[in-house]
Amino acid sequence: MQWETVIGLEVHVQLATQSKIFSGASTAFGAEANTQASAVDLGLPGVLPVLNENAVAMAVQFGLAINAQIPEISVFERKNYFYPDLPKGYQTSQMAQPIIGPGEVEITLEDGSTKRIRIHHAHLEEDAGKSLHEDYHGMTGIDLNRSGTPLLEIVSEPDLRSAKEASAYIKAIHAIVTYLGISDGNMAEGSMRCDVNVSVRPKGQETYGTRAEIKNVNSFRFAERAIAFEVERQIDLIEDGGKVIQETRLFDPDLDETRSMRTKEEANDYRYFPCPDLLPLMLDEAYVEHQRTTLPELPAEKRQRFQHELGLSAYDADFLSSSRPLAEYFERVKDVAGDAKLAANWVQGDLMARLNKDSLDITESPVSADQLGGLLLRLKDETINGKAAKQVFADLWERKGESADEIIDAKGLKQVTDTGAIEAMIDQVIADNPVQVTQYREAEEDKRGKMIGFFVGQAMKASRGTANPQQVNALLKQKLDALL
Amino acid sequence: MHDLTLAELARGLASGDYSSRELTTALLARIDHLDPQLNSFITVTHERALADADAADQARQNGQAGILAGVPIAYKDIYCTEGVRTSCGSKMLDNFAAPYDATVVEKLKLAGTVCLGKTNMDEFAMGSSNENSFYGPVKNPWDTRLVPGGSSGGSAAAVAAGLAPAALGTDTGGSIRQPAAFCGITGLKPTYGRVSRYGMIAYASSLDQGGPMARTAEDCALLLNAMAGHDPRDSTSVSRVVPDYTHDLEKPLTGLKIGLPKEYFGDGLDSGVEQAVREAIKVYESLGAQVIDVSLPHTDLAVPAYYVIAPAEASSNLSRYDGVRFGHRCKDPVDLIDMYKRTRAEGFGDEVKRRILIGTHTLSEGFFDAYYRKAQQVRRLIRQDFLDAFEKVDVLMGPAAPTTAFELGAKADPVQMYLQDIYTIAINLAGIPGISVPAGFAGQHPTERRPVGLQILAPHFAESHLLNVAHVYQQATDWHQRRPELDV
Numbered sequence: 001m002q003w004e005t006v007i008g009l010e011v012h013v014q015l016a017t018q019s020k021i022f023s024g025a026s027t028a029f030g031a032e033a034n035t036q037a038s039a040v041d042l043g044l045p046g047v048l049p050v051l052n053e054n055a056v057a058m059a060v061q062f063g064l065a066i067n068a069q070i071p072e073i074s075v076f077e078r079k080n081y082f083y084p085d086l087p088k089g090y091q092t093s094q095m096a097q098p099i100i101g102p103g104e105v106e107i108t109l110e111d112g113s114t115k116r117i118r119i120h121h122a123h124l125e126e127d128a129g130k131s132l133h134e135d136y137h138g139m140t141g142i143d144l145n146r147s148g149t150p151l152l153e154i155v156s157e158p159d160l161r162s163a164k165e166a167s168a169y170i171k172a173i174h175a176i177v178t179y180l181g182i183s184d185g186n187m188a189e190g191s192m193r194c195d196v197n198v199s200v201r202p203k204g205q206e207t208y209g210t211r212a213e214i215k216n217v218n219s220f221r222f223a224e225r226a227i228a229f230e231v232e233r234q235i236d237l238i239e240d241g242g243k244v245i246q247e248t249r250l251f252d253p254d255l256d257e258t259r260s261m262r263t264k265e266e267a268n269d270y271r272y273f274p275c276p277d278l279l280p281l282m283l284d285e286a287y288v289e290h291q292r293t294t295l296p297e298l299p300a301e302k303r304q305r306f307q308h309e310l311g312l313s314a315y316d317a318d319f320l321s322s323s324r325p326l327a328e329y330f331e332r333v334k335d336v337a338g339d340a341k342l343a344a345n346w347v348q349g350d351l352m353a354r355l356n357k358d359s360l361d362i363t364e365s366p367v368s369a370d371q372l373g374g375l376l377l378r379l380k381d382e383t384i385n386g387k388a389a390k391q392v393f394a395d396l397w398e399r400k401g402e403s404a405d406e407i408i409d410a411k412g413l414k415q416v417t418d419t420g421a422i423e424a425m426i427d428q429v430i431a432d433n434p435v436q437v438t439q440y441r442e443a444e445e446d447k448r449g450k451m452i453g454f455f456v457g458q459a460m461k462a463s464r465g466t467a468n469p470q471q472v473n474a475l476l477k478q479k480l481d482a483l484l
Numbered sequence: 485m486h487d488l489t490l491a492e493l494a495r496g497l498a499s500g501d502y503s504s505r506e507l508t509t510a511l512l513a514r515i516d517h518l519d520p521q522l523n524s525f526i527t528v529t530h531e532r533a534l535a536d537a538d539a540a541d542q543a544r545q546n547g548q549a550g551i552l553a554g555v556p557i558a559y560k561d562i563y564c565t566e567g568v569r570t571s572c573g574s575k576m577l578d579n580f581a582a583p584y585d586a587t588v589v590e591k592l593k594l595a596g597t598v599c600l601g602k603t604n605m606d607e608f609a610m611g612s613s614n615e616n617s618f619y620g621p622v623k624n625p626w627d628t629r630l631v632p633g634g635s636s637g638g639s640a641a642a643v644a645a646g647l648a649p650a651a652l653g654t655d656t657g658g659s660i661r662q663p664a665a666f667c668g669i670t671g672l673k674p675t676y677g678r679v680s681r682y683g684m685i686a687y688a689s690s691l692d693q694g695g696p697m698a699r700t701a702e703d704c705a706l707l708l709n710a711m712a713g714h715d716p717r718d719s720t721s722v723s724r725v726v727p728d729y730t731h732d733l734e735k736p737l738t739g740l741k742i743g744l745p746k747e748y749f750g751d752g753l754d755s756g757v758e759q760a761v762r763e764a765i766k767v768y769e770s771l772g773a774q775v776i777d778v779s780l781p782h783t784d785l786a787v788p789a790y791y792v793i794a795p796a797e798a799s800s801n802l803s804r805y806d807g808v809r810f811g812h813r814c815k816d817p818v819d820l821i822d823m824y825k826r827t828r829a830e831g832f833g834d835e836v837k838r839r840i841l842i843g844t845h846t847l848s849e850g851f852f853d854a855y856y857r858k859a860q861q862v863r864r865l866i867r868q869d870f871l872d873a874f875e876k877v878d879v880l881m882g883p884a885a886p887t888t889a890f891e892l893g894a895k896a897d898p899v900q901m902y903l904q905d906i907y908t909i910a911i912n913l914a915g916i917p918g919i920s921v922p923a924g925f926a927g928q929h930p931t932e933r934r935p936v937g938l939q940i941l942a943p944h945f946a947e948s949h950l951l952n953v954a955h956v957y958q959q960a961t962d963w964h965q966r967r968p969e970l971d972v
Contacts, residue, residue, distance in 0.1 A: 039584055043804040045577065046564045046586060046683040048718050078800050080847070082824055089803020140820075142808065271847035273856060276689035276797055278719055 001239070002203035005231050006211075007160035007196060009223075011173050013152045013183045014127070014191040015058045021126050021150035022049030022092065029189050033132070037144035043087030048277050051076075055150040058182035059099045059124050060283065060291045062152060065176050065298050066119055068103025070288050076124075076278040080271045085129035085142050093153075095272045098123035099281065105156075105176070106300050107168040112314035117169055118157040125151050152182070158197065158208065163227035167220045170194060171322065174220075175299040179324040187219050194223055198230045199244065209234070210244040214251050214258050226251040230258050302327055310340035319348060326362045329369045336373020339380050346376060350393055367396045375404035387465050388413040416467045419475070422459075425467065426475055429458045430483075440480055452476055485510055486646035487967060490555055490703035493649055497544070497554045504537035504544075504554025508598050511556050515600065515647045518970055522623050524632075524641040526561045527569050528601035536598040543596055552710055553596030558651040560639050561602035562609055563589050563694070564683040568599075572685045573607040573617040573635075576805045576812045576831035586683020587715045588652065588694055595710040600648050604638030607833045608802065609659055609687040611635050612904040613895065616835045621892055624667060625968040626935060630889040633663030633904075639697045640667040645970060650698035650707055654684060656691045657790055658885070658908025661920035664697055665884035665937020668922045670954065670964060671697040672704040675944045676915035677722035679708075680715030686801040688794035689720075691912040700964055701921065701954035705729035708947060724945060732948045733955040738772035740953065741877040747783035748882030748907050756926025760936035761883045764923040767960055768881075768953075776877050780869040785862045786910035787902055792846050792859035793913070798836075799843025805831060838898065867914040874943045879953055883907055884920040884937035888927065907939060917947050921954045922963040935966075 020027055023040035040047045063070045075097040078090040100122035106114050127149040132141035154173060160166045174192060177183040184191050194217040199209035214230055217223050229251075234244050248267070249258040274280075297305075299321045306317035320330045326347075334343035351372065355365060375396065379389045384404075392407045401407035408414055416422060430437055433455070440451050452473070459472045485507055488496070496502055512530055519525050533556065540554035564570045564582035566589075571577045585593065593599070606616040614622040614637025622637040624630035625645035632641040636653030640663035643651050653660040655673035664671025672695045679694045686692060696707035709730065714723040742765065749758060765775060807813035807827030814830055817823030832840070846855035873880060885904055895901045911918040923938035938957075942950040958964050 042809055044564075044583070044810065045570065045572065045580065045685040045804070046582070048682050048720075050717060050719050080800050080803060082803065082806060084806075084808050084820065087804060087809060089806060090800050269849045271800070271844065271849075271852075273796060273800070273847050273852070276720075277686075 003200045003231075003235050004203045004205075005162055005227070006158045006199045006201060006208055007162075007166050007227060008158035008211075009156045009160065009166060009169060009197070010195040011154045011170065012193045012195075013154065013173070013177050013185075015055050015150040015152055016181065016183050017052055017054045017058070017150050019052060020148035021052050021055050021124065023148055025148065027149050031145055033141070033143035034145060037129075037147060041087065041144050041148045043089075049092060049275075051278060051281065052150060055124060056099070056281065056283070057291055058150075058180070059122065059152050060288060061180050061182055061295060062122060062154070062177065063100035063103060064288070064292050064295055065180055066103035066105050068119060068122070069101030070099070070283060071097065071101050072283060073097060074099040074123075074281045074283070076275045076281070077272045078275050081268045083128065084140060085131045085144070085147070087129065087144060087147055091126060091128065092275055092278070093125035094123035097280075099283075105169065105172050107165065107172045108303070108318045109168060110164065112318070115165065117159045117172075120155045120157050122152055122154040125153060127151050158199075163224040163231070166196065166227055167224045170220050170223055172299070175322055175324075179296055179298055181296075181324075190218065193218050196223060196227060196230075198227055198234070200231055200234045200238070210246050212244065212246070212258070213248045215248060215261065216251050222251060222253050225253070225256055226258055229256060233258065296324070299327075310334070310344075312340060312344050316344045316348060320344060323362070329362050329365070332369035333373040333376065336370055337376035337380060339376065342376050342380060343373070346372060350390070354397060366399060367393065371396050371403060378404055378408060382417070382468070383415060384408055384413050385415050385465070385469055387460075387469075388415065391465070412464070413466055416463055417471060419471070422463075422467055422471055422475055425459050425462045426455075426472070426479055429455055429462060430479060433458065437480070437483065441484055448480075452480065455480065486514055488649065489699045490649045490706055491700070493555055494551055494706070498549070498551075504540040504556075504598060505534065507554065508533050508537035508556050508600070511600060511648065518645060519642075519647060521628060522625060522641050522645055522647075523620050524604055524622050524638040524645065524647060525558070525601045526571055526573070526604050526619050526638070529568055529599055532568065533598050533600050536593075540596045540598060550595050552592070552706065554598060555596075555650075556598040556600045556648060557592065557707075558600045558603050558639060558642050558648040559589065560605050560636050560651065560653050562605060562654050562685045563602075563652060564685065565589055565599065565602065568602065570602065570685070571618070572609070573605040573619060574831065574833070574836070575618040578618065578812065580811050582683070584683065587680035587717060588711045589683060591713075592707075592710055597710075603636070603642055603651055606635035606637065606659075607836050608685070608798070609635040609654055609656055609692075610798070610835045610839055612658065612662060612901050613890070613892075614638065614663070615892065616833055618833060623892075624889050625970060626668065626889070627932075629891050630934065631666065631892055633666035633885070633889060635659040635663075636671075636697060637663045640664055640669055640671065643667070643669045643697055643699065644968060646967065650696060650703055652694060652707075652711075653697045654687075654692055654694045655908075655912065656687050656693075656794060657912050658905040660695050660697055661884045661908050661918055661937065661939055662904060664920040665939075666889035666935060668935030668963070668966060668968070669697060669699055670701055670704055670919065670921050670958075671695065672701075672708065672919045672947070672951070673911065673917060674708060674712065674947055675722075675917045676912070677720055678917070678945065678947065679711050680713070680718045680721045682715055682717040686797075688797040689801060690797060691790075691794060693912070700958055701919065701951045702730065702733055702958075704919070705733060705951045705955070708951075722945075727948050729948055729951055732952045735952050735956070736772065737768065737953060737956050740768070740771075740773040740879070742768055742773050742775050743778035743873050743877030743880045744775060745778055745780045745783065745873070745880055745882055747780050752886050752903070752906070753883060754887045754926060757883050757886065757888060757936050760924040760926050761881070761938055764938045764957065764961075765881060767957060771956060771960060778873045778876060778880070780866075780873060780910065782862065782865045782869050783906075783910060786866055786913055787906055789859040789862040789866065789913060790905070790909045791842065791902060792855045793863065795839040795843030796847050796856050797843070799840045799847065802832075802836065802840055807831075835898070863913045866910050870910075870914045870916055870941070870943075878942070879950065880941040882939055884939040888934035888936060911941060916944055917942055917950050919950050919954050921957060922966070923961075924963050
């Protein structure tokens with residue numbers, strides 16, 4: 001039987017506010033346990049929440065970025081359950097009336113085509129603390145630093161049909177939130193976490209199969225692996241005559257599998273009700289329009305512009321718009337060099353290769369966009385040739401000079417285009433290599449093309465790479481052929 | 485000195501008749517002497533009181549004393565007070581010293597008041613008799629066989645007994661007004677949102693409101709001046725100018741339109757209480773007021789709606805008492821669930837458990853619409869009843885409670901106890917302000933005369949008018965000057 005996979009994602013994005021969603025405590029990552037938990041975060045008797053306006057602004061910016069409806073009224077509710085790292089015994093979240101209504105996100109698939117994924121809604125909520133199970137001799141430690149950190153939970157419709165699509169979707173969300181600057185998008189530090197709802201159904205069937213929810217999926221790669229495992233598990237189960245049960249499963253990245261956490265019967269009744277400590281949130285049109293004025297150009301718009309105005313390929317446009325720092329880097333290189341395609345090639349090629357080799361992020365590149373742009377400008381105006389350009393790039397990387405021009409001057413890499421000087425070098429090469437000249441002369445017509453490479457190499461070497469290779473090639477052919 | 489009102493004490497302090505230290509020392513001695521028979525205090529803060537008094541005296545010497553400087557008051561033990569046990573009348577918080585001051589505590593401290601201590605209360609403010617306290621019941625100073633009312637019973641008893649000229653209470657369904665009535669003092673529940681709830685331990689957040697309990701309306705006005713106002717730490721506190729609540733106290737009541745809700749004079753009302761209330765209304769007529777019969781048609785739904793909404797909020801508000809971070813924790817738990825179960829089983833009293841169970845049930849999947857949502861709809865109808873009535877009249881009047889103070893242990897059935905609040909609960913659901921003022925006594929025998937409270941209600945944020953109406957009555961009567969006889 002042909003099976004179709006149906007996936008819906010809940011992505012929790014940690015918002016980059018300075019302070020927590022309902023208290024003034026700092027949200028900085030990595031502080032000593034419980035040093036960033038105020039009386040409110042500890043859930044002490046008598047404390048009350050006060051909504052962080054920046055978290056609201058960030059949520060609205062996200063809503064605008066996905067062309068979502070932004071309701072005038074949204075309501076915070078309490079999700080009640082007991083857990084040691086949940087200080088109040090409830091999580092303040094949104095349920096029936098979330099801050100962001102239906103919207104859509106465009107994802108780019110591997111073949112360069114795009115697909116629209118509907119967003120059901122996005123809501124604001126507070127994060128819980130962390131339970132620490134090590135080093136406490138049979139007891140559990142609680143760190144409430146993370147407690148009250150603002151999260152935007154983005155819930156998709158079940159529009160994704162493969163692990164690859166799911167991964168592309170997470171990347172698209174990542175790009176949007178980092179473009180907006182509303183999250184650092186740092187998955188390793190838990191700034192983006194996913195719950196994945198997966199089901200399978202026979203191809204052509206309209207109704208959805210029973211879904212399993214996979215928790216703890218914290219990277220693009222994990223999402224793909226978790227889904228791949230889960231899809232296979234469900235198909236095997238059904239094909240063996242079994243039934244998928246609605247349950248929550250946990251992804252274990254070490255074993256590369258999902259395990260059952262709890263079934264529907266064991267699920268909590270969260271007893272949601274409107275939080276009486278927080279009034280309904282009212283957002284008027286003026287507020288929403290003001291937020292719209294703060295929006296930067298978003299990934300989808302950038303991709304369109306790169307492709308249609310700069311003439312980049314769909315693949316290049318998608319890659320270069322995938323993160324805001326990368327796009328900004330590329331655009332700066334392009335502006336300085338005055339050549340979009342050249343800039344795209346270098347950023348994607350040499351720069352990315354070097355960054356990946358050293359495990360650096362674009363923001364950590366030792367070569368600035370201005371430096372790379374300056375280098376490409378010299379390549380474009382033929383001051384240097386391609387080979388010298390690579391050398392200049394390597395030197396910039398090693399910080400051996402402030403600019404391409406400085407390195408070109410210091411190392412004498414300026415391309416030699418003076419015909420007289422090149423001719424002199426070529427005459428010398430011909431004089432120094434009589435054996436090869438004889439072989440050339442005696443070779444078949446169609447072999448000579450290849451053999452000329454030797455002389456070009458020698459001539460370039462003699463010029464320490466500064467001779468214009470096209471010129472060398474043409475002059476050599478002319479002179480050698482004259483000897484025939 | 486213990487017979488004087490807050491206003492009189494403030495004047496005495498201002499004119500140098502006595503220092504705050506002298507006054508505070510005298511009251512502390514009176515508390516030490518009399519409170520063992522009343523049990524109105526959970527914690528007496530001797531040292532802090534004297535330190536506060538000295539600071540107030542110093543401020544006065546420096547010419548920096550405000551009107552309330554050096555005046556001693558007590559706090560219901562629901563208000564967080566930094567470094568002082570804040571138990572909320574519960575074993576759960578017996579070991580909890582709050583690390584911060586509630587906003588109103590902070591404000592009153594800033595005004596120079598002296599903290600005498602923390603008063604007894606029904607556990608987590610759940611009760612109408614003060615019998616639900618981990619620290620034992622409070623006795624009514626008029627007759628120690630009687631309850632003082634609840635849940636702010638300790639505050640009411642302390643003021644009635646002259647242990648403190650004033651005390652703060654909180655009112656979720658009548659917890660200031662009913663004990664004020666039972667103890668013959670004046671108690672004001674302000675409009676919801678008028679006084680910050682930050683640091684006031686939550687029972688039912690959408691209903692809880694703190695307010696003053698004192699001998700007179702004037703005293704309540706002085707305290708409300710210091711307590712009221714927007715608090716950036718409480719999103720439900722209202723950003724609205726705080727008037728001087730003493731400004732309009734003396735305004736004549738000529739032409740005042742008083743509404744008498746017929747539902748507040750029906751079955752279940754004690755005849756002695758009714759008689760006293762009707763006498764009080766006659767006094768108002770003699771002061772130039774006009775009496776109009778009105779109806780609050782949804783009154784009978786107030787108690788049922790309250791006992792859905794308040795327990796629902798409470799079940800969630802009280803989830804934080806889990807033994808993890810503060811308060812009681814059971815001994816040697818074998819695992820997490822065991823710790824939760826035994827901690828909460830040991831830490832909470834029966835009434836608290838009952839309301840947590842009710843609230844958990846009404847919020848459960850499948851019951852939410854039938855209970856919680858319906859109760860919220862009823863709440864809107866009740867609020868509308870009041871808004872409609874205030875189209876026709878300026879204030880509403882009636883009894884604060886259907887009976888006078890009853891004997892300890894007399895109401896073992898929780899539903900009988902809940903019906904104590906039939907005249908007060910709707911006011912919390914509507915969010916309007918209400919005050920209970922002493923309006924005489926009721927009882928068959930002269931030896932069994934028990935205080936009656938007249939309840940006066942006004943539209944949202946009309947506290948100035950409410951206090952004016954109460955004050956003018958107190959200028960014309962002397963019920964508020966009567967004091968219980970205590971064995972000294």
